[in-house]
Amino acid sequence: MTKDKSELKIKAIENGTVIDHITANKSLHILKILGLPDEETRNVTIAMNVSSNEIGSKDILKIENRELDPSELNQIALIAPKATINIIRNFEPIKKDKIILPDRITSIIKCTNPKCITNYENEPITPLFNVINKYPPVVRCHYCEKLIKTEDIDKQFE
Ligand SMILES: [Zn+2]
Known part of the structure; x- marks a missing residue:
């Protein structure tokens, strides 16, 4: 049995966070907000200007070995309000969330x-x-x- 991972387009990660549907060219801003890469999270994969049916063109960030917490995600909403978050464990997405900008x-x-x-x-x-x-x-x-x-x-x- 093979799983269709084609939508990811870039290398799957074993554990960590995938931020998808980032406004095009804003992925570097997000890394700056999160202070990444840091000592523990050296492996960050960036895909810029990937075509997207939903938002035209987008960036994707894959952050290995780091599960972002809700307060970090709220900050991202200021830059990429349509972003979605996938928490990955053992190559499987265990949680998918939309980023929500608080009031x-x-x-x-x-x-x-x-x-x-x-x-x-x-x-x-x-x-x-x-x-x-x-x-x-x-x-x-x-x-x-x-x-x-x-x-x-x-x-x-x-
Ligand atoms: Zn003021």
Whole structure:
């Protein structure tokens, strides 16, 4: 019996996480968010601009020996709101999830207002954003109400 793995297109992994349906050319941003590859997770496979029936063109990331946790996945939603996650154990997907951008996010992104209290040099407050739109992602700073558009979010990872 053979299993059809053709949809994966790139090498299957034994254990880890596959992030599929990443907005085209955003996979490197996601690695930056996740701080990968790191000491433990050296093997990361990237497929860029793969054709997709659903979203036109997409990136795929395969991260070996690391199961991403929900808080990490929420952060990814800011960059790739249509991404899907497969947790793989022993070559089999055991869990498939869509990434969901929460209504509020304490984030890796910064408020773009230099005078915002989250940007104070002394004792800055942790940034907190209210999500205004999920696709494409648009957020508003909880403290100064500055609107941060999709392109401003993307810029912070370039
Ligand atoms: Zn702000």
